[in-house]
Amino acid sequence: xxxxxxxxxxxxxxxxxxxxxxxxxxxxxxxxxxxxxxxxxxxxxxxxxxxxxxxxxxxxxxxxxxxxxxxxxxxxxxxxxxxxxxxxxxxxxxxxxxxxxxxxxxxxxxxxxxxxxxxxxxxxxxxxxxxxxxxxxxxxxxxxxxxxxxxxxxxxxxxxxxxxxxxxxxxxxxxxxxxxxxxxxxxxxxxxxxxxxxxxxxxxxxxxxxxxxxxxxxxxxxxxxxxxxxxxxxxxxxxxxxxxxxxxxxxxxxxxxxxxxxxxxxxxxxxxxx
Numbered sequence: 001x002x003x004x005x006x007x008x009x010x011x012x013x014x015x016x017x018x019x020x021x022x023x024x025x026x027x028x029x030x031x032x033x034x035x036x037x038x039x040x041x042x043x044x045x046x047x048x049x050x051x052x053x054x055x056x057x058x059x060x061x062x063x064x065x066x067x068x069x070x071x072x073x074x075x076x077x078x079x080x081x082x083x084x085x086x087x088x089x090x091x092x093x094x095x096x097x098x099x100x101x102x103x104x105x106x107x108x109x110x111x112x113x114x115x116x117x118x119x120x121x122x123x124x125x126x127x128x129x130x131x132x133x134x135x136x137x138x139x140x141x142x143x144x145x146x147x148x149x150x151x152x153x154x155x156x157x158x159x160x161x162x163x164x165x166x167x168x169x170x171x172x173x174x175x176x177x178x179x180x181x182x183x184x185x186x187x188x189x190x191x192x193x194x195x196x197x198x199x200x201x202x203x204x205x206x207x208x209x210x211x212x213x214x215x216x217x218x219x220x221x222x223x224x225x226x227x228x229x230x231x232x233x234x235x236x237x238x239x240x241x242x243x244x245x246x247x248x249x250x251x252x253x254x255x256x257x258x259x260x261x262x263x264x265x266x267x268x269x270x271x272x273x274x
Contacts, residue, residue, distance in 0.1 A: 001031065001032065001033060001034065001161055001162045001164040001166065001194075001273070001274045002031075002032040002034075002271060002272070002273050002274070003029060003030070003031055003032075003166055003195060003197075003234075003271065003272045003274065004029065004030045004032070004270070004271040004272075005023075005028075005029055005046075005234075005266050005267060005268055005269065005270045005271075006025065006028040006029065006030060006046030006047065006049050006050045006268065006269075007023065007025035007026045007027050007028040007029075007042075007044045007045055007046020007047070007075070007268060008022060008023050008025070008027075008046075008236055008237070008238055008266045008267060008268050009022075009023060009024055009025060009026050009027075009044075009071075009237070009238050009240060009268075010026070010027070010071060010170075010171070010199070010201045010215070010236075010237035010238060010239060010240065011026075011071055011201075011237075011239070011240045012026065012071060012240050013025060013026055013045050013071075014240045018243040018244055018245070019243065019244060020244060021244040021247070021248075021267065022238055022244055022247050022265060022266075022267050022268065023046075023267060023268020023269065024268070025044060025045040025046035025048075025049070025075075025268055026044030026045045026046060026071040026072070026074065026075070027041075027042040027043075027044035027046065027066070027071060027072045027170055027236075027237065028040065028041070028042050028043060028044050028045075028046030028047040028050060028075065029041040029042065029168060029197065030050060031141070031159055031161075031166060033140060033141065033161045033162055034161075034162045035140075037139050037140045037141070037161075038059070038061075038062065038139070039062050039063075039064060039138060039139060039141055039143075039159065040061065040062065040063045040064065041064050041066070041157065041168045042064070042065060042066055042072045042073075042170070043063060043065065043072065043073050043074075043075050043076040043079065043104055044071050044072050044073070044074060044075050045071075045074055045075040045078075046075060046268065047075035047076065047078075047079045048075045048078040048079060048080075050079075051078070051079040051080040051081055052080065054080075054081050055080040055081055055084065058084070058087065060087075060088040060089075060090065060139070061081055061087065061088065061089045061090065062090045062092070062138050062139045063089065063090065063091050063092065064092045064094075064138075064143070064157055064168075065091065065092065065093050065094055065103075065104055066094055066148070066154050066155055066156070066157070066168065066170055066171065067094050067096055067148070067150060067152065067153060067154025067155070067171060068093075068094075068096050068100055068103040068104070068152070068154075069152070069154075069171070070107075072170075072171075073103060073104045073107060074107070076104045076105070076107070076108075077107070077108050077113055077115065081122060082120050082122045082124065083120065083121065083122065084121070084122050085121040085122070086121070086122070086123065087122040087123065088122070088123045088125070089122050089123065089124045089125065090125050090127055090138075091104060091124065091125065091126050091127065092127050092128075092130075092138065093126060093128060094145070094153070094154045094155035095147070095153060095154075095155065096152050096153045096154055097152050097153045098152075101126055101128050102126055105117040105120075105124065108120075131145065135158075135160070140161065141159050141160065141161045142159070142160040142161065143157055143158065143159050143160075144157070144158040144189075145157050145158070146158070146181055146185070146186075146189050147180040147181050148169065148170075148171060148172040148180070148181070148214075149172055149173040149174070149176035149178070149179050149180055149181060149214065150171045150172060150173065150214035150215075151212075151213070151214050153180070154171060156168060156169040156170075156172060156189075158189060158190075158193070162274075164194045164195075164274040165193040165194050165195075166193065166194060166195040166196075166197065166274070167189070167190050167193055167195070167196045167197065167198075168197045169186075169190075169196065169197065169198045169199065170197065170198070170199050170236055170237050171199050171214055171215060171237060172198065172199045172214070172215075172216060173199075173212070173213070173214050173215055173216055174186065174216045174220045174221070174224055175216075175220060176212065176214070177211060177212050178212070183224070186224060186228070187224070187227055187228045190224070190225075190228040190230060191228050191229060192228070192229050192230070192231075193228070193230055193231070194230075194231050194232060194274045195230075195231065195232045195233075195234065195272065195274055196224075196225050196228070196230045196232070196233050196234070197234045197236050197266065198216065198221040198224065198225070198233065198234070198235065198236060199215050199216050199221065199235075199236055199237045200215075200216060200217070200218040200220075200221040200222075200235035200236060200237065200238075200265075201215035201216070201237045201238065201239045202215050202216065202217050202218070202239065203217060203218055203219075203250070204217060204219070206239075215237065218235055218250055218254070221233065221235055222235075222254065222257065222259075222261070222263055225261045225263060226259045226260070226261050229260070230261055231260075231261070231262065232261070232262045232263075232264075232272070232274075233261050233262070233263040233264070234264060234265075234266040234272070235250075235254075235263065235264070235265045235266060236266050238265070238266075247265050250265060251264065251265050
């Protein structure tokens with residue numbers, strides 16, 4: 001299994017000289033099986049670049065949306081495969097409050113977009129009725145989900161293929177004052193997996209002001225990974241105010257902590273083979 005990061009920034013895009021190393025595009029991750037089958041996680045601005053690659057093929061697309069906040073869907077109107085005639089695009093929305101399973105295309109209606117979603121020539125299919133308590137098959141991947149602790153809700157995903165398992169848990173506040181999923185449940189969900197992609201938008205200086213905003217501290221994400229015996233941790237959803245130099249400093253601090261977890265700050269353009 002191969003995991004590639006096309007967008008690692010949280011909240012809003014951050015282009016500029018201070019965000020070149022870790023990237024300024026918002027949430028988008030590609031998971032590839034050894035035989036080339038693919039699943040896309042989120043449609044932030046990073047999906048635009050991914051679309052430049054996928055436009056060269058005509059394979060069916062499978063897109064999982066963690067939640068509908070704009071940094072996770074705003075790249076969809078710029079995703080070139082949606083303009084390919086006959087291209088099959090399967091979208092798996094999450095449960096949100098209010099529940100708006102078609103938000104990723106609803107943003108292209110009214111005065112919000114110069115191109116109306118109804119004019120798209122691809123075959124966009126929303127898959128909303130397949131989920132159960134057991135893993136479901138999505139393009140040959142076994143996928144489970146769990147509610148994240150985030151305003152308006154959303155889902156984390158556990159994805160298995162090729163005897164490897166990766167979890168995508170973005171925009172999740174581990175110690176949220178209003179928990180839908182508590183730490184014990186996260187430990188059970190994530191135990192012994194190969195790669196955890198987890199929100200680490202905040203540091204201690206951001207609290208208590210941002211308590212309840214739906215993001216975790218870098219230190220909380222690392223502790224969760226250690227306790228769940230995760231092999232690799234990719235810290236994700238970097239704060240838009242955090243510069244490359246500041247993220248480098250956080251990485252240096254992580255490197256001084258002795259643990260069995262290979263923990264790193266995810267970078268746009270980075271690929272990991274499990």
